[in-house]
Amino acid sequence: MSETLINNPFIDLLGVQIEHWDDGYVRARLNLQADHQNRSGVVHGGILTTLLDHVGSFSGLYCTTPGHARFCVTLSLTCNFVGQSKSGSIVAAGRRTAGGRNIYFAQSGILDLAGSVLATGTSVHRYRKGSENPQGVPVNLSDPTLSS
Secondary structure (H helix, E strand, C coil): CCCCCCCCHHHHHHCCEEEEEECCEEEEEEECCHHHECCCCCECHHHHHHHHHHHHHHCCCCCCCCCEECCEEEEEEEEEECCCCCCCEEEEEEEEEEECCCEEEEEEEEEECCCCEEEEEEEEEEECCCCCCCCCEECCCCCCCCCC
8 A cells, every 4th residue: 555645534534444555446444333324224325425435536546655645526426326234344446447637537336245236336536736646745744634
């Protein structure tokens, strides 16, 4: 995994852990807790949507320079909910599929540990200024509001 700064307060709050990250691909895991469930006792669609957005965006944010990071905004996100999970862990993966200098496209999916598909997504992201380059931009590690 890159030495890149990963700080992302909302994702940290949920308990998401990045397992693998390199150029064009990211995989993250979430150990489901009761707080991740909806009223029916299954993982909330908002959690799945957040994970699809997270791995879709991070698939294009790998940074080659320690102490630097890359940033983007999500322009579009399509979510398809195709399964349910009540407990255990789920794994989300995102792959950058195409793009140009400022915009990139990604596909993402979420599986439970038995391999059942819970959700799929496609997304479009725009790099923030300076993040078009794989070297990213220098970051202030003491800035608590920094997120990527």
